[in-house]
Amino acid sequence: MTTVFSKPEALTDAPLHYCPGCTHGIIHRLVAEAIDELGVRGRTIGVASVGCSVFTYNYFNCDMVQAAHGRAPAVATGVKRSDSNNIVFTYQGDGDLAAIGTAETVHSAARGENITVIFVNNAIYGMTGGQMAPTTLPGQVTQTSPYGRDVNTVGFPVKVCEMLSKVDGATYLERVAVNNVKNVRAAKAAIKKAFQNQIEGKGFSLVEVLSTCPTNWGMTPDKALTWLEENMLPYYPLGVYKDKYAESEVK
Ligand SMILES: Cc1ncc(C[n+]2csc(CCOP(=O)(O)OP(=O)(O)O)c2C)c(N)n1
Numbered sequence: 001m002t003t004v005f006s007k008p009e010a011l012t013d014a015p016l017h018y019c020p021g022c023t024h025g026i027i028h029r030l031v032a033e034a035i036d037e038l039g040v041r042g043r044t045i046g047v048a049s050v051g052c053s054v055f056t057y058n059y060f061n062c063d064m065v066q067a068a069h070g071r072a073p074a075v076a077t078g079v080k081r082s083d084s085n086n087i088v089f090t091y092q093g094d095g096d097l098a099a100i101g102t103a104e105t106v107h108s109a110a111r112g113e114n115i116t117v118i119f120v121n122n123a124i125y126g127m128t129g130g131q132m133a134p135t136t137l138p139g140q141v142t143q144t145s146p147y148g149r150d151v152n153t154v155g156f157p158v159k160v161c162e163m164l165s166k167v168d169g170a171t172y173l174e175r176v177a178v179n180n181v182k183n184v185r186a187a188k189a190a191i192k193k194a195f196q197n198q199i200e201g202k203g204f205s206l207v208e209v210l211s212t213c214p215t216n217w218g219m220t221p222d223k224a225l226t227w228l229e230e231n232m233l234p235y236y237p238l239g240v241y242k243d244k245y246a247e248s249e250v251k
């Protein structure tokens with residue numbers, strides 16, 4: 001019999017704890033597929049962050065470390081520098097990476113650390129019950145912005161790929177989404193490239209994945225995918241924000 005579908009080896013058998021329809025699970029699978037296809041599982045070390053994805057250390061079938069809130073790129077820096085043969089990735093939400101962890105994100109990019117950052121942007125603090133995040137859209141209703149995010153009082157969302165594109169040390173920055181099959185395929189290619197870059201010693205790669213939080217957005221999973229498409233994609237355009245090596249190839 002021909003096997004047409006199987007679980008990546010880089011995922012354990014542990015059942016995921018995510019809410020029904022949450023796209024964290026899709027992103028886990030894409031990361032695991034990339035690790036498998038590149039044949040690096042035996043030397044991969046993941047850094048789990050704090051947020052709904054805190055239990056990634058139970059789900060990825062490779063060595064894992066747990067970082068304090070926002071500190072994953074700093075921990076990844078140490079793990080990578082201790083043995084450059086390690087393939088090191090972080091898996092972080094937007095509250096983790098773009099709020100308490102902004103400094104670690106910017107400085108690891110500025111230092112050009114040879115690590116892979118998987119940044120899951122669902123425009124809200126999921127784990128803690130749906131508070132406004134740095135990435136919450138203007139006008140978006142959350143538990144702490146019941147009348148919608150007012151940019152006049154709390155400022156504008158942080159656009160991480162755009163911001164890091166001005167950081168000289170960053171190598172590869174791409175924003176993708178997992179709201180439909182076409183975008184999932186593109187997300188897989190970007191994630192694989194971010195790992196491939198590290199294998200080739202090219203430096204800091206970050207893939208921002210636009211993701212859903214049906215529970216805290218207060219929507220069905222189906223409606224959440226539509227909401228992402230109609231609201232997040234216009235504000236957070238998909239695409240490659242920096243590819244240092246492609247640029248030098250073009251020149
Ligand atoms: C030092 C510290 N401050 C605050 C918290 C509370 N906290 C836990 S998860 C979280 C937000 C996580 O949101 P995000 O990174 O967007 O991930 P999501 O849950 O949406 O996937 C916060 C503020 C904490 N655990 N540690």
Ligand code: SF4
Pocket residue numbers: 017018019021022023024052122126127212213214215216
């Ligand atoms: S709270 Fe949101 S981000 Fe967290 S598991 Fe549920 S749907 Fe996913």
